[in-house]
Amino acid sequence: MSFLEVSGLVSGYDRGTVLHGLDLDLDAGAVLGLLGRNGVGKSTLIMTLAGLVPVSSGSIRLHDVELAGKRPDQIARAGVALVPQGRRVWATVTVAEHLALSSSRSRGGTWTVDSVLDLLPRLAERRRHYAGQLSGGEQQMLAVARALLTNPRLVLLDEPSDGLAPAIVDQIAGVVTTMRAEGVTVVLVEQDLHLAFGVADEIAVMEKGALVHRAPTAQFRRDPDTAHRLLGVA
Amino acid sequence: MLVSVLNGFAIGFLLFILAVGLSIVFGMMDVLNLAHGALFLGGAYLGATFAGSWGGFLAALGLAAVGGLAAGALLSLMTEPLRRRSHLDQALLTLGVAFVVAELLIIAFGDDPLSVSAPPALDGSVSVLGATYPAYRLVLIGVGAVLALAVYLVVERTRVGALVRATVADREMVATLGIDNRLVKAAVFAVGSLLAATAGVLGGPIYGARPGLDATVLILALVVVVIGGLGSVRGALVGALVIGQVDTLGRVLLPELASFVLFAALALVLVLRPRGLFGSPASVSTR
Ligand SMILES: Nc1ncnc2c1ncn2[C@@H]1O[C@H](COP(=O)(O)OP(=O)(O)OP(=O)(O)O)[C@@H](O)[C@H]1O
Numbered sequence: 001m002s003f004l005e006v007s008g009l010v011s012g013y014d015r016g017t018v019l020h021g022l023d024l025d026l027d028a029g030a031v032l033g034l035l036g037r038n039g040v041g042k043s044t045l046i047m048t049l050a051g052l053v054p055v056s057s058g059s060i061r062l063h064d065v066e067l068a069g070k071r072p073d074q075i076a077r078a079g080v081a082l083v084p085q086g087r088r089v090w091a092t093v094t095v096a097e098h099l100a101l102s103s104s105r106s107r108g109g110t111w112t113v114d115s116v117l118d119l120l121p122r123l124a125e126r127r128r129h130y131a132g133q134l135s136g137g138e139q140q141m142l143a144v145a146r147a148l149l150t151n152p153r154l155v156l157l158d159e160p161s162d163g164l165a166p167a168i169v170d171q172i173a174g175v176v177t178t179m180r181a182e183g184v185t186v187v188l189v190e191q192d193l194h195l196a197f198g199v200a201d202e203i204a205v206m207e208k209g210a211l212v213h214r215a216p217t218a219q220f221r222r223d224p225d226t227a228h229r230l231l232g233v234a
Numbered sequence: 235m236l237v238s239v240l241n242g243f244a245i246g247f248l249l250f251i252l253a254v255g256l257s258i259v260f261g262m263m264d265v266l267n268l269a270h271g272a273l274f275l276g277g278a279y280l281g282a283t284f285a286g287s288w289g290g291f292l293a294a295l296g297l298a299a300v301g302g303l304a305a306g307a308l309l310s311l312m313t314e315p316l317r318r319r320s321h322l323d324q325a326l327l328t329l330g331v332a333f334v335v336a337e338l339l340i341i342a343f344g345d346d347p348l349s350v351s352a353p354p355a356l357d358g359s360v361s362v363l364g365a366t367y368p369a370y371r372l373v374l375i376g377v378g379a380v381l382a383l384a385v386y387l388v389v390e391r392t393r394v395g396a397l398v399r400a401t402v403a404d405r406e407m408v409a410t411l412g413i414d415n416r417l418v419k420a421a422v423f424a425v426g427s428l429l430a431a432t433a434g435v436l437g438g439p440i441y442g443a444r445p446g447l448d449a450t451v452l453i454l455a456l457v458v459v460v461i462g463g464l465g466s467v468r469g470a471l472v473g474a475l476v477i478g479q480v481d482t483l484g485r486v487l488l489p490e491l492a493s494f495v496l497f498a499a500l501a502l503v504l505v506l507r508p509r510g511l512f513g514s515p516a517s518v519s520t521r
């Protein structure tokens with residue numbers, strides 16, 4: 001039994017199905033880098049796992065607990081946290097309030113407001129600011145902090161490096177490495193191959209709503225032909 | 235002129251107390267509660283029934299608060315099954331509730347307008363800068379300002395308020411923290427309804443209690459919400475104070491065109507700021 005077992009997952013929107021029977025197994029504590037061209041359904045997978053896009057059929061089991069069909073707040077309480085594409089911090093809520101709200105239903109564990117601020121010191125300086133006043137990098141840090149403070153077992157990160165400066169991307173890599181060291185399982189959707197290769201144990205590639213390739217990171221990097229064929233990159 | 239400005243403030247604060255719950259529930263959950271005016275009228279009839287003595291007036295306020303809380307929670311529950319349906323379906327449901335309540339109130343209190351007396355000692359007039367002005371309205375301005383400040387501080391400065399603001403900004407992200415959106419909605423619905431019914435009691439000595447008053451104040455509240463911007467407390471406050479002044483000044487200067495002046499103000503704001511004075515730039519949520 002794997003930590004996360006997704007099988008035959010079908011989901012999508014009114015306009016059409018996006019995931020066509022997707023299967024995915026993940027061991028506890030692993031970091032999976034999820035790659036794929038624009039529009040193949042990476043975000044749809046992440047949002048379905050978080051309960052924000054409804055499951056049409058199939059199952060999502062976390063430690064043998066069925067999550068398909070549950071509400072997003074129930075899924076969160078089962079230990080799944082989300083750092084969504086576009087960050088989606090609350091513009092009219094301060095940094096300190098973000099942190100307080102995020103820890104209000106915490107499952108208890110390593111991550112407290114203090115330990116998260118130690119990890120992301122920039123947020124401590126910006127405590128009193130509204131999230132709408134932060135830079136893109138700071139907002140991303142805040143979105144990560146929000147997820148960590150629930151003390152999750154599984155963190156879903158959707159393109160956290162999008163549009164950010166290299167120094168901030170390095171910081172995100174550091175945070176993912178810290179999560180892994182704490183035993184948190186991570187699914188990281190990324191376009192930035194450098195980031196994905198740097199932190200992931202395994203790489204999976206999506207195409208048209210299904211996983212089409214999967215390999216340990218080192219092996220994937222030795223195989224540029226496959227990367228080129230699946231991703232259109234060198 | 236002074237009297238008109240004071241009237242504008244009295245009505246403005248009253249409108250804020252009425253409209254703030256409507257605005258937050260709509261901004262947060264896309265539920266337009268058209269029964270909001272009926273809650274106000276229910277409060278006004280409570281005032282008509284009990285007011286006359288201080289004890290009666292306070293009893294009316296207490297009953298309105300408790301009844302408003304319960305009614306709001308019930309409305310929240312009723313709209314829940316329609317959560318995935320359109321705004322229109324939810325609005326129609328609350329409109330149906332509004333009609334039923336209005337009919338029940340007519341059965342209970344009749345067709346004739348009832349007057350609501352101000353509590354003793356406040357039913358006279360006082361002199362303000364040389365003009366005589368009803369004492370009750372002056373007190374209402376004070377009470378309204380204090381209530382408005384309290385609501386503002388709770389929403390803008392407390393932890394609970396942060397939860398409300400976060401839910402208005404992006405409720406899906408609130409759910410991903412393990413917080414059930416339905417509880418937040420029910421709580422805001424209940425407190426907003428409490429405020430609406432309380433406003434009905436407080437406004438009784440000005441508006442009285444009569445069939446049709448529910449629709450009149452609902453429209454005023456909707457104008458406030460649209461002008462202020464959905465889900466914004468600051469917007470509701472500014473919108474209410476502006477509409478309070480526009481409405482009273484309009485009645486003094488252009489009595490025949492009073493309601494036209496009101497909607498002209500609405501149109502002007504919508505042309506200049508389509509999302510209202512304090513509306514959020516864009517809703518992030520996809521559904
Ligand atoms: N909220 C939505 N409503 C309707 N269709 C959507 C929605 N979000 C995505 N889609 C559609 O679903 C398909 C998959 O989109 P998705 O966002 O999952 O892709 P992605 O792999 O994350 O792409 P990207 O790399 O650009 O983020 C696309 O065709 C997209 O247009």
Ligand SMILES: [Mg+2]
Pocket residue numbers: 042043044085158
């Ligand atoms: Mg995406």
